Amino acid sequence: MVAAIFRELGDSVQEALRALGRYALFAARVAGETPRSLLRFRLVVEQVYNAGALSLVIIMLSGLFVGMVLGLQGFDLLQRFGSEESLGTAAALGLLKELGPVITALLFAGRAGTALASELGLMRATDQIAAMEMMAVDPVRRVVMPRFLGGVIAMPLLAAIFSMIGLYGAQLVGVKLMGVDQGQFWSQMRAAVEFEDVMEGALKSFAFGAACSLVAVYEGYHSVPTAEGVGRATTRTVVISSVSVLLLDYILTAVML
Amino acid sequence: MSSVHSRGSDAIVRVRGLHYRAGGREIFAGVDLEFPRGAVTAVMGPSGSGKTTLLRLITGQARPDRGTVEFDGRDVARLSRRELYAMRRRMGMLFQNGALLTDFDVYENIAFPLREHARLPERLVRHLVLTKLQAVGLRGAARLMPAELSGGMARRVALARAIVMDPELLIYDEPFVGLDPISMGVVLRLIRRLNDTLGVTSIVVSHDVREITAVADYCHLLSTGRIIASGPPAEVAGSRHEDVRQFMHGLPDGPVAFHYPAPAYAEQVLQERA
Numbered sequence: 001m002v003a004a005i006f007r008e009l010g011d012s013v014q015e016a017l018r019a020l021g022r023y024a025l026f027a028a029r030v031a032g033e034t035p036r037s038l039l040r041f042r043l044v045v046e047q048v049y050n051a052g053a054l055s056l057v058i059i060m061l062s063g064l065f066v067g068m069v070l071g072l073q074g075f076d077l078l079q080r081f082g083s084e085e086s087l088g089t090a091a092a093l094g095l096l097k098e099l100g101p102v103i104t105a106l107l108f109a110g111r112a113g114t115a116l117a118s119e120l121g122l123m124r125a126t127d128q129i130a131a132m133e134m135m136a137v138d139p140v141r142r143v144v145m146p147r148f149l150g151g152v153i154a155m156p157l158l159a160a161i162f163s164m165i166g167l168y169g170a171q172l173v174g175v176k177l178m179g180v181d182q183g184q185f186w187s188q189m190r191a192a193v194e195f196e197d198v199m200e201g202a203l204k205s206f207a208f209g210a211a212c213s214l215v216a217v218y219e220g221y222h223s224v225p226t227a228e229g230v231g232r233a234t235t236r237t238v239v240i241s242s243v244s245v246l247l248l249d250y251i252l253t254a255v256m257l
Numbered sequence: 258m259s260s261v262h263s264r265g266s267d268a269i270v271r272v273r274g275l276h277y278r279a280g281g282r283e284i285f286a287g288v289d290l291e292f293p294r295g296a297v298t299a300v301m302g303p304s305g306s307g308k309t310t311l312l313r314l315i316t317g318q319a320r321p322d323r324g325t326v327e328f329d330g331r332d333v334a335r336l337s338r339r340e341l342y343a344m345r346r347r348m349g350m351l352f353q354n355g356a357l358l359t360d361f362d363v364y365e366n367i368a369f370p371l372r373e374h375a376r377l378p379e380r381l382v383r384h385l386v387l388t389k390l391q392a393v394g395l396r397g398a399a400r401l402m403p404a405e406l407s408g409g410m411a412r413r414v415a416l417a418r419a420i421v422m423d424p425e426l427l428i429y430d431e432p433f434v435g436l437d438p439i440s441m442g443v444v445l446r447l448i449r450r451l452n453d454t455l456g457v458t459s460i461v462v463s464h465d466v467r468e469i470t471a472v473a474d475y476c477h478l479l480s481t482g483r484i485i486a487s488g489p490p491a492e493v494a495g496s497r498h499e500d501v502r503q504f505m506h507g508l509p510d511g512p513v514a515f516h517y518p519a520p521a522y523a524e525q526v527l528q529e530r531a
Contacts, residue, residue, distance in 0.1 A: 048469075127356035134316060134350040135370045135422075136342040140372070 011233030026218050029140065037145035040215035042111035047150025051112040051213075052157055058111055059104060063162040066099055067091065067169025075172065075178045084117055087180050093161075096193065097200040097233050099164035102249055113216040116147050117237040120220025121230035129221075144221055148213045155209025156202050165199065197254055207248055210226035212241045268317055269294045269426055269458045274324035277310065284310050285323070286482035297452050297459040297488070298396040299469040302479030303504060308462040308505075311479070312430055315460070316348060317341045328426075346374065349419030349457075350428040355411035357418075359416070367418045389417040393447060409440025416447060420455065427451065429461040433468055441465075445472050466505055470494065478504060488517065490527040 038044065061187050070091050078084045123143065132139045174180040216237045223233035268291035275288040286306040292298045300308050313319040314326045320334045327333065328344055357366050367386045370375055377385075390396040394411040403411060412432060419427060429448065433441050444502045449472045452459045463469040470476060472489035478486040478493060478501055484513045486501045494505050507530060519525070 047380070123359075126359070127352045127354060130318065131350070131352055131356035131358075133318065134348065134352075135343055135373070135418075136345040137373045138342070168485055 006011060017173070021219060022222075023214075027214055030145065030217075031215065033141055033145050034149065037141060039235040040146065042043060043142075043146035044149045044153070044257030047229045048144045048154050048157075049107070049150075051116070051147070051150045052114075054155060055111045055158060058107055059070050059158045059162050060165050062103060062107055063100075064164035064169040065161075065229075067095065067166030067171075069171030070094055070099070070166065070172035071178070074127045075174055075180065084112040084174075084178070084180050085184035086188055088168065088185035088187075091167055091174070092189045092193050092231075095163040095166045095170075095206075096197055096202075098249075098253075100159045100166065100244060101201050101205040101208055103161040104162045104205060105155065105212055105245040108151070108158065108209070109216075109245065112151060112154070113212050113237045113241050114234045116151065116213070116216035117220035117232055117233045120144070120147070121223035121225075121233045122215060124221070124223060125180060125227075125230060126227040129225055132217055140253045146219045151213030151216065152206065152209045155212065156205040159201065159205035159208075160174070160226075176199060195247070203256070204249065204252050208245050211248055215241045215244060262387050267294045268292055269329055270460070271327045272311075272314075272324070273327070275314070275321050276323035277307070277314065277319070279310065279319075282386075283482050285321075285324075288482070289476055289485055290295055290487075291492070292458060293475065294458050294497060295452075295456065296474040297461060297472055298329055298450060298464045299388045299506070300460065300472035300479060301466060301469065301476055302465055302471040303464065306479040308464075308479060309430055309502065312350075312428055312462055313458070316345065316428065326517050340371065346422060346423055347422035348426045349422065350427060351412065351415050351430065352420050352431055353434055355403075355408075355415035357406075357411055357415055359403050362400050362402050363395065363414050364385065364412060366403070370418065371424050385421060386417075390494075391422050392420070392451070393417045394443070407440070408435050409437065409443060412436065412444055413442070413447065416444075416451070418459075420451060423455070425457055427457050429459065429463075431463055432461065433463060433465045439489045457530060466507070480504070 071087065074087050074090045074094075075084055078086055078090065120129075121142065129139045129143070131144060171182075171185060175185055176183045219233040219237045219240070223229045269292075270292040271469075272288055272290040275285045275290075276283075277285040288311075290311075294518060300311060302308050308425045314321055315328065315333065316514055319523055325332050325334070326476055329346070330477060331340075333340070333341070333344070336465075337386050337486065350400065357363075358369060361369065367389055368382050369386060371382050385530065390399055393416055395413055395417065397411060398406065398414070406414060427448075432444050432448070436444065445468055448459060448461060453458065461469055462471065470493075476486075476493050477484050480500050486496050487499060493501060496505070502508065503512055
């Protein structure tokens with residue numbers, strides 16, 4: 001009984017390590033292909049549009065609501081210490097360093113990541129990837145790379161828009177609704193927020209973009225070519241991306257603090 | 258069989274002692290085959306007999322466990338990635354469902370290999386695409402999207418795409434599946450006509466016996482991991498070999514039994530009642 005449990009545990013660990021190895025090999029291939037793929041810029045721009053522009057509405061709406069909640073909660077908390085004028089600083093740092101990159105990445109995984117995975121999965125299921133291979137066109141270069149790079153480029157842009165709209169939402173609630181002085185809100189924020197804070201957020205969103213896009217293209221490209229296989233690939237994309245983003249967030253925060 | 262082997266020295270694809278297993282099942286157990294240059298050769302066999310797997314081995318999408326598959330004298334399994342892609346540029350393949358790129362219209366689907374492999378002026382690309390579309394009778398459908406095409410039209414567009422790089426070998430994987438009689442007739446005529454006018458070699462995998470034997474010069478019949486008949490279609494159709502007769506004449510029972518292996522019916526029913 002105990003031996004069976006250990007055997008099963010061993011098998012699971014072995015399979016997890018194997019999967020990690022496959023991911024590492026694929027990531028190495030993707031990294032190696034990146035310089036050459038950037039030269040086919042038109043294909044990348046198309047994918048920036050698909051991953052980025054088509055996610056704008058959901059990102060902007062979410063940014064607004066998150067910013068408004070931040071305004072309410074922040075005001076309530078800061079009021080207890082009599083420093084509600086610092087709301088701008090608190091909202092800006094919260095959004096730029098944490099909420100912007102993390103929530104954008106989670107939304108990206110749900111919206112663009114699943115779209116990428118299912119698109120690639122369907123291309124495999126309908127033999128489009130095999131057809132490319134038969135036309136001597138490398139599908140990793142032609143299909144995977146532009147989508148990966150599109151996601152990597154789109155994510156920091158989306159996170160910046162999220163933070164900007166979020167800040168507007170926080171200001172809307174804090175200043176217009178709760179009566180925080182508008183001058184104090186903006187001037188304290190400008191005085192406290194450093195360039196490094198902005199860079200920290202940008203670096204995080206870049207790393208999350210790479211992680212989410214890699215997971216999406218890997219899962220889609222390697223999906224089992226059936227309806228069930230494509231469905232499983234999209235689910236795995238959301239689950240693995242979300243966990244990776246939160247894990248990476250902790251690691252990056254610990255390193256950069 | 259003799260006629261195929263007599264032209265063996267001029268075979269574009271040669272399979273020797275092929276062994277291949279997949280999913281714990283033996284697909285090929287020592288298969289020897291040759292595909293003569295310039296001929297239409299049909300590969301037939303019941304479902305699951307490994308016809309499509311054979312194509313995957315010829316095109317380097319799979320590697321044999323033992324034995325060799327040669328294209329123009331070179332062992333496909335030993336080619337590097339670059340060499341494999343160079344070999345595939347000399348091949349055109351028609352997939353079962355056409356496998357058109359769904360983001361592109363008909364014109365762009367056919368132009369795709371040209372744009373990827375050659376830096377041609379747009380005027381020349383246009384000329385080549387329209388020529389190939391004219392050859393398959395679909396010049397008027399150039400701006401339709403794949404979703405707007407019927408099964409037969411999609412197959413013809415895929416055929417135009419397969420010949421746009423002027424390949425030496427055309428491979429058809431079940432080209433008649435799901436086609437109405439008119440579309441089937443069109444595709445059949447195209448297989449023969451393209452083979453003769455372009456001077457290519459054609460390999461057609463199919464289990465539509467009557468249709469394919471009407472256009473093929475030679476045929477190979479696969480069953481249970483082996484070649485059970487080879488030769489001109491008329492010769493194979495007249496074979497007295499039981500497996501060959503069952504397949505060629507579509508007999509419901511024979512060496513391939515109607516019933517899947519099971520315990521005796523009465524015994525099983527009585528057992529369940531008890």
